[in-house]
Amino acid sequence: MSEYLSLVANSGQVNTPPGSYDTVKEWITHSFLGPHSNVLEVGCSTGFTSIEIARYVQAKCCGLDLHADSVATAYKNTDSYVRELVSFVEGDAGKLPFLNHNFSHVVISGHLPFVSASMRHQHIEESVRVLRPWGYLLTALYFYRRPPPQTLLDEFNREVGTQLEADGDYSYWSNLFNSPQLLLEHESVHEVLPADSSRIKEYLEHLEPSSRKKWAERLKLFNENGSYLNYFVRVHRRLPPESNLMIQIPRGGIYRSKKITVQGQAS
Numbered sequence: 448m449s450e451y452l453s454l455v456a457n458s459g460q461v462n463t464p465p466g467s468y469d470t471v472k473e474w475i476t477h478s479f480l481g482p483h484s485n486v487l488e489v490g491c492s493t494g495f496t497s498i499e500i501a502r503y504v505q506a507k508c509c510g511l512d513l514h515a516d517s518v519a520t521a522y523k524n525t526d527s528y529v530r531e532l533v534s535f536v537e538g539d540a541g542k543l544p545f546l547n548h549n550f551s552h553v554v555i556s557g558h559l560p561f562v563s564a565s566m567r568h569q570h571i572e573e574s575v576r577v578l579r580p581w582g583y584l585l586t587a588l589y590f591y592r593r594p595p596p597q598t599l600l601d602e603f604n605r606e607v608g609t610q611l612e613a614d615g616d617y618s619y620w621s622n623l624f625n626s627p628q629l630l631l632e633h634e635s636v637h638e639v640l641p642a643d644s645s646r647i648k649e650y651l652e653h654l655e656p657s658s659r660k661k662w663a664e665r666l667k668l669f670n671e672n673g674s675y676l677n678y679f680v681r682v683h684r685r686l687p688p689e690s691n692l693m694i695q696i697p698r699g700g701i702y703r704s705k706k707i708t709v710q711g712q713a714s
């Protein structure tokens with residue numbers, strides 16, 4: 448376990464996907480997530496996404512992470528209102544300990560930067576394997592909107608334990624999900640805005656006091672790296688293997704359309 452991941456697991460930091468609560472709500476809204484859903488979160492860290500999905504819609508959620516400390520902290524972060532709904536397991540996203548078609552939704556996002564480039568596609572395929580046909584694959588990933596200096600990238604990878612590359616732009620990260628099994632149903636793209644000093648101060652105040660110095664150094668690095676980043680939020684649908692399915696291509700039919708507001712129409 449890298450020093451950074453250990454710091455995350457043991458300092459009270461709330462580790463979230465890019466976009467935090469807004470992203471979780473976007474996933475829920477665009478994938479009909481509800482109390483009937485059975486969700487796997489890959490690379491759950493200390494449990495934020497699984498716990499929030501359970502809080503928002505009372506879905507059953509299982510978080511999986513490579514590291515025992517993250518899993519233990521995820522359990523500690525679980526409150527009595529969602530305890531019956533969430534569970535956390537130690538495991539490797541490259542070899543998920545679940546049967547085919549086990550889940551209605553799979554969240555796969557922030558663990559991919561920690562995996563070598565040659566393994567990322569296989570990890571996505573493994574997540575698709577455990578997703579039921581017509582289920583939803585949810586992701587949110589940072590990408591470089593402009594290439595960072597190599598020195599910054601090297602420092603970031605060294606300090607955080609990621610295996611990022613300078614050419615990890617929108618095309619690179621979104622193309623990882625190009626698969627005949629996946630249909631893109633929803634996407635939004637967001638600009639990352641750096642944190643000002645008052646936001647950093649507030650962030651630090653909510654961390655374990657003994658960890659604040661280390662976090663202050665990391666936040667400087669994150670802020671610098673953030674000036675090169677955007678992120679996307681996506682919802683993909685998993686297609687069944689049959690070839691004679693009714694699917695409209697181009698999606699939406701012959702016309703495209705744009706939402707308008709007509710004067711006098713109730714909005």
Ligand SMILES: C[S@@+](CC[C@H](N)C(=O)[O-])C[C@H]1O[C@@H](n2cnc3c(N)ncnc32)[C@H](O)[C@@H]1O
Nearest residue numbers: 463464490491492512513539540556557558561
């Ligand atoms: C940045 S955190 C994820 C936070 C948030 N859940 C998200 O998806 O953005 C990355 C997590 O991925 C986990 N991870 C890295 N490699 C993994 C693997 N091969 N299998 C499962 N988890 C992995 C790390 O232990 C870490 O807790």
